[in-house]
């Protein structure tokens with residue numbers, strides 16, 4: 001179990017692991033069993049009543065999934081965690097544990113488009129509304145957005161692609177002054193760079209498909225509970241059991257493996273990202289680089305304050321040549337993968353305006369800092385020199401063939 005004296009790298013390997021009583025397996029095995037035997041009549045009754053902590057049906061709990069839940073709770077400084085089938089499922093369950101018809105959410109404007117769609121379109125169908133604040137660090141704007149029926153405030157620790165790192169302590173304070181919990185999506189920060197609960201977050205959400213799994217092979221999600229909202233995980237687990245987005249025990253096993261090397265990967269990926277962002281900033285064909293780790297970035301002060309050990313590995317930059325230059329770069333890279341995914345050991349490249357953000361109006365694209373020449377990078381663990389050389393050959397060939 002987690003030891004409060006352990007450093008992050010020790011904890012990522014050992015936290016949450018309980019010795020296997022059966023065969024002494026060192027690694028928590030994949031328990032691919034939908035159900036679990038009851039010793040007798042009374043034990044069956046006790047498990048359903050929650051009087052016996054044993055498992056009964058994987059949709060409500062499973063030893064492989066529980067091991068990764070304990071590890072995530074430890075790494076995020078939470079008291080409990082719930083793993084589910086995807087990041088999107090984690091967001092859905094996290095919000096719906098707090099919200100009902102007629103309720104309202106205040107969210108930062110700069111968030112993952114899937115979350116924005118969920119809040120704006122899907123929840124609206126069930127009578128839950130959302131307001132989006134351009135700058136969650138603006139006290140007046142945040143206070144003006146909060147309504148008597150607001151039941152959650154939501155931000156991301158490192159928004160993509162703009163890297164507008166929020167002032168977590170401030171946002172938590174304002175939310176709490178209004179009696180509202182703060183939910184933070186820490187997918188891009190990961191607990192290696194930031195533990196939002198330490199700064200006042202009440203609930204932390206992850207797409208574990210990204211950096212936590214790390215290898216692009218297991219979709220998953222998680223919710224970590226700071227222990228400040230009464231019965232939060234218990235209610236979330238009941239809701240998840242009823243809605244049904246269960247994490248496969250096999251994906252939980254892959255996630256467990258991924259987390260064991262999180263610090264090593266984040267250190268390398270964030271260092272690579274800083275090197276690439278710095279190099280891009282010096283190129284004449286690059287108009288701007290939206291990386292919080294750069295001293296020139298308007299969000300650098302918050303990045304410095306809240307992120308430790310690096311500034312993350314996902315950011316955007318904008319080419320002066322607009323969409324033709326972006327198309328040329330995307331088509332000419334050889335090492336970077338053209339993909340809509342994040343946090344992989346492989347480096348990934350994407351053109352947001354024609355893919356993830358294609359449904360936005362030109363005005364919304366501008367609001368989100370996305371121009372025709374904007375490119376998003378998710379930097380992997382490869383050698384930075386190779387990643388830069390590949391971008392360089394692709395950029396230099398634009399207009400010369």
Ligand SMILES: Cc1ncc(COP(=O)(O)O)c(C=O)c1O
Pocket residue numbers: 086087088089112114156160185187188206207208209210219220221342
């Ligand atoms: C910040 C963030 N949160 C949540 C999600 C959704 O996660 P998933 O793809 O695991 O459903 C994503 C996916 O890109 C994301 O970037």
